[in-house]
Every structure is written in C-alpha cells, then in structure tokens.
Amino acid sequence: MIMLFFMTKDTIEKIDADGYAEVVTLGQNRPLLLDSGEQIASFDMAYKSWGKLNSDKSNVVLICHALTGDQYVRGLNPITGKQGWWENMVGPGKPVDTDAYYVICINVLGSCAGTTGPASVNAITGKTYGIDFPVITIGDMVRAQAMLLDHLKIEKLFSIIGGSMGGMQALQWAVDYPDRAKTVIPIAATWRHSAQNIAFHEVGRQAIMADPNWAGGRYLDHDQRPQSGLAVARMAAHITYMSEAGLTNRFGRALQDRDKLAFGFDADFQIESYLRHQGLSFVDRFDANSYLYITRAMDYYDLGAGHDGVLAEAFRGTKTRFCILSFTSDWLYPTSESRHIARALNAVGARVSFADIDMSKGHDSFLLDCPEMFNIVRGFLRSEADAAGIVT
C-alpha cells in the first residue's frame, strides 16, 4: 500500500493512498507510557472522521469501538468490504449527527486495522511484534487516543460514545481526563470485568493458543495463522453477545439444509452453521494475537481498583455528564453493572442519566436498530449541545 509521508516535529502523518483512513505515527519524541511500566517509542494510530470541526473545536464526538471493531463507523470498510458498523447511529441526520458534530473514531492500540498492535512491525527492531508486544490496558488505549487528539490539537471532547469495550473506554476517559470529556455515553458497558467475563475470555485465548498454528505467538514469522483457534474463540464469544430468546427466535432447533437429523457431527442445526460462519469470516479480518491482547486489556479493566473497590471514588468531583444505557437482555454486561455505575455517580453528585432499554437480542443490541436507544442518544446530545450553545 502506497503511503504519503509528512514529517512534523514529533510525528509522521501518513495518508492512506486508498483514502480509507488516516494514520499518524506518534511517540517518537515522547513515548507512550503503559500501565505495565513498559513503553512504546513509536506507534501508529489509524482513525477516520466525519463532519466538520467548528471554529472553537467544541463539536468533537469521539466514537470508541468494541473488541473486534475498527474505525470504519460509516462507509465502506476496506477490510470486510461491508458498510460501517454504526451506520444507523452516526451520519447526517442520525442520532450522532455528522451535520452538527465532528465525529472521529480511532482504531485502538493493540488492534489490527492500521493502529500498531502485535501484528505490526516494531519500528525499533524491524521485526513483527507478535507475542513481544507489551500487555496493554484500556487506560493505555485511552492514553494513546489522547496523544492522537493532542496531535490533532483537539483539547475537549463534546461527547465520547461507545458500546461494550467502547463504553469501557468512554468511562475510562471520564476518569482519566475529566476536564476533556464534557459528556460520555457508555452503552452496554461495565465498570470492571467480572469473573464470568474473564472466564469467557480465557476460553477464547486458550482456543487460540491451543492451535498448533499459533506457534507460540510467532505465527506471522512462519507465514501461518491459528485460524481454527481464533474461529472457536469467536464462536464462543459470539454466544455471549446474543440472548437465549434471540437465539431461540432466530434459529430455534431448525435444521440446516436438511429435513432430518444426519446422525453425525456436521452442522445439523442452523445455529451451528451460523456460528461456524461467524468464526470463519472473523479469521479473515482479525489478528489472533490482537484478540489475545485486547481481551487481556478488558480483563484487567477495573475502575474501582485503586479506590478500595469503591467505584464512586473514581468519579468524585467529576463535571462530566453521563448517559448510561443498558439492555434488558444483556447477560454479558448485565443491567446491574450499569445501574451500579449510575448509583456510584449519584453518590458523588454527578449529573447522570440511566436507562435500561427493553431489547430482547442481548449484548449486541447496541449495534442493532433500536429506536429507543437512538431517541435517547439524539435527545441527550441535542439538549446538551443547545445548553452549551454549540455552533455548528
């Protein structure tokens, strides 16, 4: 892929020749310090943006993507060839209205859609990171995003919005950069990974590492991929993104391309076929080591840590406005977790709204057509924009 390079004082900007995403190289003069104590001296951050930045830069909305998401919120995703993952939420006239706001989405550190991660080449050694990539946290991801925004000379964010891991980042932003986040909208998120959350991730990681093609994490050096392991990881995870009612309504016990049981281990049931498809299509677009690193970052997430587990203390003194949304059928990050966040915010006098949205389709509801979620996000942003007198 041909890149154009621009040297600046401490960064290099590469504009992807295909025009799909912008990439900025950061950290060369000021390395990114990680929670682990390690640092990354040179790393790329890939992002995309929509809408127009207003004169006082007060209309910036940061969208944070989920575990396997990317910066392609809208428009054609060059990796999958599909439309963006949040077309129904972000765009002209949509709840996050690109006619009013300047919307930016950054591929997270450790991922594999242009931002530096384990599949990238280490600029210092000239070799692929693989398993030598440092273990990162959600806090590190947010710090890297802040560095990119510094580079873009964007100080304040009108809103930070994300679902699932995106919501976890939004909350982390509010905790780590309270003066930069005017509003945050964490959707289907949590404030710390539970034992059950960690358990499911561990199953996924073990599936990847049990694949002989993983080769101790050095598979790229051998030009191979642990595809079976990654597919199983994705299949297991995908179940946690859906609800039992959702699965029953969509698949039930319906058979796949047959009218009776085959008495074998082929995909007799539609749900099996569906999961296999989910697994297989995932391995083409996602790096297995990225999956290990990002799930690890999520497992390490605990906003109450450092405050004796008292979440409210993490938010004390906050001026940020919160709109916490959960879904009734989400059992991965259940309503009780979001309610806990809302109560913690109330305990410190923060301005918080919380709604538990009635959806039957589980955790992934935030990606689906959900008029109630759209109305709330639209109304919350509009009322706050009006109150702040944001000129667009």
Next chain:
Amino acid sequence: MTEQGSRASDIRVDLLEIARLIEPRATVLDVGCGDGSLLDYLVRQKQVDGRGIELSSEGVNQSIAKGLSVIQGNAEEDITFFPDDCFDYVILSQTLQAMRRPDKILEQLLRVGRKAIVSFPNFGHWKVRLSLGLRGTMPVNNTLEHPWYSTPNIHFCTIRDFVNLCGQQNIHLEQSMAINAKGYRMPFHNLFLANFMATQGMYVITRK
C-alpha cells in the same frame, strides 16, 4: 431553547403548585418524575440543579431527551444511594401511595433532602367515603383511576393518616395544602375539612 421554555409552562396545575414552593437555583430530586415535566419546568424557569428517579421506560426516555439527569430505577432502592443532605428539596408527587413502605420513604426523603414536598391522593375525600360507605365498593374516579385489582397504588391513606404518620415519625409539617380535583389549592386549614373536601394532600415537610 425558547420553544421548550414555553411548552414547560403547560405543566399540570398541581405541579405548578409544587413549583411555586421551590426557590430558584435550588438542588432538587424528583422521585417518580414521570416524563420529567415538572423537573424540566424547574430547570428552565427556576434554574434548579435537578435529578430524577423514574421506573417507567417511557418516562425515563422522555426525561433524558429533555436533557434531564434521570435514572431508571426503583425509588425506594435507588434513593438510598444518594448521600445525606445532598438536595434542598426532594419531591414525591402522587407516588407515596405506590411505595412498599411509605414510612421508610419519608425517612429517606428527609435524609437526602433538607425539605420534602409530598403530595398524595386523599382517601378521606367525601366521594371516596360515599363510594365505600354507601355503594360498598372501592372508588374509581379521576384521581383514583385504577380498579382495586390492578392499581399500582398499594398504600392508600387519608390526609389525617398522613398527618398522624408524620407525628409518629417526628416529622415537622412546614406547610399543609388541600388540593381540589382541578389541582388548585383550597382554603381549608382545618384538618377535618381538608380531609373531607380535598382530593389531594400536599405537604412541605422537614426534620424536627
């Protein structure tokens, strides 16, 4: 926003009565805030710093879309997560009778707020007494619109019952108001008359 400002003056008459009791720029919690009409009015007309708790999805969604800080939840449980003395006023409008423990909620209102404004349908109203006394049936009318078997109102009381409870709980009645069916204040200060004539009781209460 001027459009919403003018729309906000269209709130129910009895809610206007509550709004009159609240000082500008106060901190206010509306427990069971419904669609947020009263809070919205208070924020726009009196620049209060408002919060709300509401059980119904529709109410919460409408409130958030108005720009209000409202959380979806059970009032009796969620109020316990607010710190002591964090509001100037706590409003419990037409919700006391739907609480599992009205006595406990009064305690909570005055724990988190300096003052509480409580309004409730008066079961001592003469029409209610007539329905029960002569027809021998539970009353169904404009303020008590649900039949007994499906009503969310599980703890009806009369104005006298409320006054007695406050006495037992060592709660000071700062202002007592009798409200008629149209939502306006009635000129009764005598407890017997208020309890007989008012469809709603409205009280400003404080800790003694």
